Amino acid sequence: MLVKNIIETFNLTKVYNEKIRAVDDLNLAIKEGEIFGLLGPNGAGKTTTIRMLVTLTRPTSGRAVIDGHDLAKEARTIREIIGYSSQQAGVDDNAKGREYLGLFGNYYHLDGQTIKRRIDEVLVLMELEDAADRLISTYSGGMQKRLEIATALINKPKILILDEPTLGLDVQTRLRIWDYIREINKEDTTILLTTHYLEETDKLCDRVAIVDHGKIVALGTPDELKSEISGDAVTLTLPLQDPDQHAKTIERAKQLLSSQTYVRDVVARDDGLNVYVDEGSSAVPQILRVLEEADVKAEGITLTRPSLDDVFVKYTGRTLREEKGTGRGALGGVRPRGGR
Amino acid sequence: MAYGREGGGDTVPFIRDTLTSLTRLLRTFTRSPFYAFVYLVQPLIWLLLFTQIFKSVTMLPDFPTSSYLQFFAPGLIVTLAVFNSNFTGFALLNDINFGVLEKVLVTPVNRYSLILGTVLYVAVTGVLQVAVVLIISFALGATLVTGVGGILITIVIVSLLGIGLTSLLGALALRAKRVEPLIFVSNLITLPLIFLSSALIPAYLTPDWVQTAMKFNPVNYAVLAVRPLFLTGYDWNAIGVGLVVLVAWAVAGIIIAEYAFRRFGD
Numbered sequence: 035m036l037v038k039n040i041i042e043t044f045n046l047t048k049v050y051n052e053k054i055r056a057v058d059d060l061n062l063a064i065k066e067g068e069i070f071g072l073l074g075p076n077g078a079g080k081t082t083t084i085r086m087l088v089t090l091t092r093p094t095s096g097r098a099v100i101d102g103h104d105l106a107k108e109a110r111t112i113r114e115i116i117g118y119s120s121q122q123a124g125v126d127d128n129a130k131g132r133e134y135l136g137l138f139g140n141y142y143h144l145d146g147q148t149i150k151r152r153i154d155e156v157l158v159l160m161e162l163e164d165a166a167d168r169l170i171s172t173y174s175g176g177m178q179k180r181l182e183i184a185t186a187l188i189n190k191p192k193i194l195i196l197d198e199p200t201l202g203l204d205v206q207t208r209l210r211i212w213d214y215i216r217e218i219n220k221e222d223t224t225i226l227l228t229t230h231y232l233e234e235t236d237k238l239c240d241r242v243a244i245v246d247h248g249k250i251v252a253l254g255t256p257d258e259l260k261s262e263i264s265g266d267a268v269t270l271t272l273p274l275q276d277p278d279q280h281a282k283t284i285e286r287a288k289q290l291l292s293s294q295t296y297v298r299d300v301v302a303r304d305d306g307l308n309v310y311v312d313e314g315s316s317a318v319p320q321i322l323r324v325l326e327e328a329d330v331k332a333e334g335i336t337l338t339r340p341s342l343d344d345v346f347v348k349y350t351g352r353t354l355r356e357e358k359g360t361g362r363g364a365l366g367g368v369r370p371r372g373g374r
Numbered sequence: 375m376a377y378g379r380e381g382g383g384d385t386v387p388f389i390r391d392t393l394t395s396l397t398r399l400l401r402t403f404t405r406s407p408f409y410a411f412v413y414l415v416q417p418l419i420w421l422l423l424f425t426q427i428f429k430s431v432t433m434l435p436d437f438p439t440s441s442y443l444q445f446f447a448p449g450l451i452v453t454l455a456v457f458n459s460n461f462t463g464f465a466l467l468n469d470i471n472f473g474v475l476e477k478v479l480v481t482p483v484n485r486y487s488l489i490l491g492t493v494l495y496v497a498v499t500g501v502l503q504v505a506v507v508l509i510i511s512f513a514l515g516a517t518l519v520t521g522v523g524g525i526l527i528t529i530v531i532v533s534l535l536g537i538g539l540t541s542l543l544g545a546l547a548l549r550a551k552r553v554e555p556l557i558f559v560s561n562l563i564t565l566p567l568i569f570l571s572s573a574l575i576p577a578y579l580t581p582d583w584v585q586t587a588m589k590f591n592p593v594n595y596a597v598l599a600v601r602p603l604f605l606t607g608y609d610w611n612a613i614g615v616g617l618v619v620l621v622a623w624a625v626a627g628i629i630i631a632e633y634a635f636r637r638f639g640d
Binding site: 120 | 469474476481482638639
């Protein structure tokens with residue numbers, strides 16, 4: 035069955051201050067009805083991409099077509115069919131839940147009857163019925179986030195776009211938000227979300243684009259991406275010496291290990307190596323022996339099934355896990371990543 | 375406002391969006407005890423304090439009236455318009471900081487409605503503030519020689535002043551997206567705007583340089599237009615000049631705010 039692309043971008047680009055290429059010739063095609071994730075570290079250009087697609091930020095160059103409408107010419111029509119949940123709080127403390135939803139119902143120009151009905155529907159969906167007539171200032175963080183997502187649903191959008199929907203939420207709330215997102219998706223809403231949580235993409239998304247420096251470095255279903263790396267992943271951390279020496283040691287260890295018959299692939303990181311092998315339990319002692327003979331000390335060694343993080347490391351040479359992800363700047367993902 | 379001037383056109387959504395914005399701002403206003411304090415208690419404190427402190431200046435030669443209250447009431451109405459504009463500026467910043475504005479801008483709401491809604495809000499709260507000061511002043515013994523006509527002109531003048539200043543502070547909030555620059559600018563300009571006008575003391579009692587500065591201060595034009603309404607009668611010359619200056623001030627403010635608004639997302 036041929037599924038149409040509901041979001042397509044063509045060389046979409048955003049340049050800040052005439053030099054920071056936050057989004058760099060991005061070509062993306064998102065299918066109708068899927069949950070699509072943009073995965074990447076802070077500053078990868080995820081938020082900027084989304085802000086362009088929701089008509090908040092003007093692209094520097096390139097095009098995007100959303101449900102057949104050109105982003106540059108038909109922003110107004112596009113606004114009618116999308117819902118947007120931002121990274122910021124996005125709620126007004128001084129309003130009550132129901133009032134705040136009503137505000138958006140009015141801004142979407144729905145008639146009074148429809149507004150009432152939709153408010154009740156989204157309150158049920160996000161399990162906020164009991165809190166609806168309370169001031170938002172009395173809500174917990176998780177409730178505020180649910181209400182914020184509810185406002186994005188008031189117009190029954192064809193496409194729901196979520197920027198880091200579970201950022202800063204506790205594990206339990208995160209799991210509930212995932213359930214809500216799946217629920218919304220069942221009602222024929224296409225979902226585009228950004229995240230830098232691996233589990234989120236793994237558990238939630240039909241397809242994932244790994245983004246770095248404003249470009250897509252890998253694209254596919256989570257399983258497809260992980261199958262690019264077969265066998266087990268052995269993660270080695272080498273003790274930090276002076277930078278020159280450190281890089282040389284890593285390079286030397288990489289060459290040594292690459293020549294071993296049981297090793298499929300070796301990827302260097304800043305602080306060590308990822309070694310991909312067929313059978314981890316037998317490989318680890320052999321790896322350690324090789325290193326010891328070459329007088330290379332390993333500080334840490336872990337054995338895992340390949341994860342999306344390994345995919346990320348493969349394409350960028352960096353790991354996603356070190357990202358603590360607290361950035362919430364007003365400009366979104368503009369901040370260039372350090373050490374570029 | 376994330377691009378495009380598009381979004382005009384339809385009249386019905388335009389009116390609806392404007393009323394929606396206005397209603398929301400007014401609801402915040404009526405709900406917060408802080409605003410009640412600012413709008414009710416603040417004028418009372420000013421009136422009681424200043425009429426005591428400046429009591430004896432009326433004995434200076436050529437002072438226009440024997441009651442400082444009578445002199446100060448119109449000055450206070452204008453002064454409070456300046457203060458309240460600052461509060462509205464900060465309220466806008468709140469919407470920006472918490473991401474509310476961003477979410478609103480992603481809806482098909484008419485962009486001009488959002489500006490007009492805020493402008494109307496400034497006008498409505500201006501009317502309220504004028505009413506409060508008048509009631510307290512009358513209770514304390516002040517009079518307004520021009521009656522209802524004078525009140526209406528006062529409201530128009532004060533609203534124009536407030537719209538201009540609120541728009542400029544709003545534009546700053548939209549650009550800076552942070553609280554510090556707004557605090558800095560509002561602290562920096564508020565007192566000079568008030569003291570470099572004849573709100574508190576007649577111009578002829580101030581040094582030449584202050585009198586020169588007053589010529590460039592929109593606040594002073596508001597005071598000059600409003601004060602005679604309380605003391606002597608319609609000064610059509612002052613009202614005319616005041617209207618021209620303050621309409622220009624308000625329009626300039628709105629144009630700058632609209633520009634800042636349009637570029638908000640970038």
